[in-house]
Amino acid sequence: MYRAPVADIGFVLHRLIGREALAGCEGFADYSEDLAATILTEAARFAETVLEPLNKTGDREGAHWSEAGVATAAGFKAAYRQFVEGGWPQLGASAQYGGQPVPQILSTSVQEIWASANLAFKLCPMLTHGAAHALALTGSAEQKQQYLPRMVSGEWTGTMVLTEPQAGSDLGLIRTRAAPEGDHYRLFGQKIFITWGEHDYTDNIIHMVLARIDGAPSGTRGISLFIVPKVLVSADGRLGERNDVRCVSLEHKLGIHASPTCVMAFGEKQGAIGDLVGEANRGLEYMFIMMNTARLAVGLEGYAVAERAYQQAAEWARNRVQGRTAAAGGASGTSTTAAIVNHPDVRRMLLSMRSSVEAMRALTLYAAHQLDLAGHHRDGARRAAAQARGDLLIPIAKGWCTELGIEIASTGIQVHGGMGYIEETGAAQFLRDVRITAIYEGTTGIQANDLIGRKIGRDGGAAMNALIDEMRSDLQALAGGNAGGGARVPAAASRKPEIALAVARAAIEGVELLSSATRSLLGLLSTDAAGAAAVAVPYLKLCGLTIAGWLMARAAAIASGEAGEADRELFAAKLASTHFYAEQVLPRALELARVVERGSTSVIDFEARWL
Numbered sequence: 001m002y003r004a005p006v007a008d009i010g011f012v013l014h015r016l017i018g019r020e021a022l023a024g025c026e027g028f029a030d031y032s033e034d035l036a037a038t039i040l041t042e043a044a045r046f047a048e049t050v051l052e053p054l055n056k057t058g059d060r061e062g063a064h065w066s067e068a069g070v071a072t073a074a075g076f077k078a079a080y081r082q083f084v085e086g087g088w089p090q091l092g093a094s095a096q097y098g099g100q101p102v103p104q105i106l107s108t109s110v111q112e113i114w115a116s117a118n119l120a121f122k123l124c125p126m127l128t129h130g131a132a133h134a135l136a137l138t139g140s141a142e143q144k145q146q147y148l149p150r151m152v153s154g155e156w157t158g159t160m161v162l163t164e165p166q167a168g169s170d171l172g173l174i175r176t177r178a179a180p181e182g183d184h185y186r187l188f189g190q191k192i193f194i195t196w197g198e199h200d201y202t203d204n205i206i207h208m209v210l211a212r213i214d215g216a217p218s219g220t221r222g223i224s225l226f227i228v229p230k231v232l233v234s235a236d237g238r239l240g241e242r243n244d245v246r247c248v249s250l251e252h253k254l255g256i257h258a259s260p261t262c263v264m265a266f267g268e269k270q271g272a273i274g275d276l277v278g279e280a281n282r283g284l285e286y287m288f289i290m291m292n293t294a295r296l297a298v299g300l301e302g303y304a305v306a307e308r309a310y311q312q313a314a315e316w317a318r319n320r321v322q323g324r325t326a327a328a329g330g331a332s333g334t335s336t337t338a339a340i341v342n343h344p345d346v347r348r349m350l351l352s353m354r355s356s357v358e359a360m361r362a363l364t365l366y367a368a369h370q371l372d373l374a375g376h377h378r379d380g381a382r383r384a385a386a387q388a389r390g391d392l393l394i395p396i397a398k399g400w401c402t403e404l405g406i407e408i409a410s411t412g413i414q415v416h417g418g419m420g421y422i423e424e425t426g427a428a429q430f431l432r433d434v435r436i437t438a439i440y441e442g443t444t445g446i447q448a449n450d451l452i453g454r455k456i457g458r459d460g461g462a463a464m465n466a467l468i469d470e471m472r473s474d475l476q477a478l479a480g481g482n483a484g485g486g487a488r489v490p491a492a493a494s495r496k497p498e499i500a501l502a503v504a505r506a507a508i509e510g511v512e513l514l515s516s517a518t519r520s521l522l523g524l525l526s527t528d529a530a531g532a533a534a535v536a537v538p539y540l541k542l543c544g545l546t547i548a549g550w551l552m553a554r555a556a557a558i559a560s561g562e563a564g565e566a567d568r569e570l571f572a573a574k575l576a577s578t579h580f581y582a583e584q585v586l587p588r589a590l591e592l593a594r595v596v597e598r599g600s601t602s603v604i605d606f607e608a609r610w611l
């Protein structure tokens with residue numbers, strides 16, 4: 001059974017980040033701790049009672065294709081109706097189109113809850129939000145008026161239609177044609193892997209399609225963005241004829257079975273009617289404008305599914321009786337058997353799951369906070385600095401959280417033993433579901449290229465070094481100026497300050513490793529671009545691990561302080577979890593830093609023909 005981690009999310013929102021951090025922002029006057037708590041509690045209730053019960057049945061049944069269209073798994077359509085009636089699609093959308101604007105830290109937190117409960121379900125509203133966001137940023141006033149209110153309300157859903165068989169990571173290879181015809185275009189081409197490209201939820205689906213206008217330049221500079229509705233919409237908003245766009249089949253895939261992944265044919269007959277968005281040939285540029293929010297929305301899926309895997313593994317470990325604990329006198333053979341949660345190794349696995357999820361949540365919400373500041377702060381310099389930091393953190397949040405999410409879901413299976421490998425327990429579904437998160441919305445390799453190229457190389461490491469400096473001085477203050485090695489501290493309630501100190505020291509070690517690895521990477525970037533690319537993913541993981549290490553040290557400092565009655569358990573568990581992160585997770589930074597500093601030549605020297 002899933003229980004939304006409202007307390008830990010609240011800890012990050014209200015303690016680690018804090019309402020006052022948004023003080024200089026315009027547009028969030030109504031945002032308060034109470035409002036956030038109410039929204040999170042309501043989201044938790046909906047997720048636990050409506051979405052989560054459909055997760056396993058949706059996985060087993062999947063979506064159904066027929067000539068008539070796509071039917072969703074039992075219960076999904078009714079759940080979507082309830083989702084719309086509850087006003088959830090509006091959360092985070094502009095008030096101008098009927099939305100309820102809230103800071104991204106809050107909408108990101110709510111999305112985590114949806115993704116934990118039912119990743120397949122979450123994707124449809126997420127893509128609708130992405131499509132609406134793209135339209136809001138780049139569409140004409142008429143286009144916005146025609147489509148946005150009904151997308152924001154959830155009456156219609158939206159898709160992002162980019163991928164073609166020969167054009168995945170490299171969208172410059174897109175071939176779908178757009179032929180001009182009067183005030184619109186006719187599109188011809190096949191798209192693959194389109195999430196929620198067809199379904200039975202709503203009367204209309206608004207596809208945001210990348211295509212090449214006849215005669216446009218080749219490559220990325222010749223791609224335009226079009227609105228292609230499933231059913232044509234008149235200027236006054238009435239639904240007209242079916243457009244020439246059709247789902248020709250569904251992909252058979254590893255996970256997220258209840259999310260229809262569609263092969264879409266545009267223009268099998270006279271051509272699908274499409275409306276150009278913005279200027280011709282700027283489609284990819286427009287996609288990049290909304291990339292940060294989209295990548296954040298996928299990054300969080302990594303820890304959302306990991307959270308669910310952790311909860312189930314912990315429950316299993318509390319109930320599964322096997323072996324004796326060393327403390328209970330296993331050697332003598334006289335003790336009674338014990339639940340496996342008592343075995344230190346099982347506890348290690350569970351703690352690695354839990355502390356990593358908390359670290360990922362902190363990092364992702366910190367990145368979301370930067371986007372809030374970048375979009376809403378009154379001070380232009382503050383906005384620019386937050387934008388640079390947000391841009392830097394997005395590929396890290398996307399790449400690190402999804403890769404680590406996969407690892408954690410796998411650990412969840414290990415905690416279950418053989419039963420984890422058997423579908424009935426559901427542990428395997430989490431691994432199957434989360435596996436896609438490191439692939440779609442740009443693979444980890446593509447995130448790492450973005451990180452070292454656009455985000456580190458282009459400004460000579462300025463944004464990263466600014467972050468490193470801030471983390472260093474912050475942690476030195478937490479460690480009381482005593483930045484020496486991370487002494488081991490026995491975990492005990494009376495040693496709270498020492499534990500927080502040990503976490504800060506371990507985090508400083510991580511930041512210094514990141515600092516020297518960044519210097520090496522910058523050196524490589526200036527002399528050996530291929531060598532830099534060969535260590536880009538390890539560098540990205542090092543960033544995630546150590547930046548989250550800094551946030552965990554801040555969390556430890558807070559949790560070691562005085563707690564009220566309501567927070568006592570939360571603080572105690574948080575401190576223990578940050579301690580584990582410092583002792584058993586952060587040391588991976590050493591391995592990754594070594595790889596960044598010394599690991600590129602072997603990759604480059606190995607001839608492609610030997611592979």
Ligand SMILES: Cc1cc2nc3c(=O)[nH]c(=O)nc-3n(C[C@H](O)[C@H](O)[C@H](O)COP(=O)(O)OP(=O)(O)OC[C@H]3O[C@@H](n4cnc5c(N)ncnc54)[C@H](O)[C@@H]3O)c2cc1C
Binds near residue numbers: 161169436439442446
């Ligand atoms: C379930 C599912 C849902 C999806 N939903 C959508 C959707 O709604 N809309 C949509 O448009 N698309 C969607 N996609 C497509 C998805 O975004 C692509 O699969 C993804 O971008 C990778 O492209 P590809 O599959 O062609 O892999 P490739 O681009 O062929 O990549 C293969 C491997 O090569 C690596 N690689 C490629 N280029 C580089 C490079 N320059 N540097 C380093 N490594 C590189 C990749 O990291 C990867 O490991 C979905 C895919 C799936 C499976």
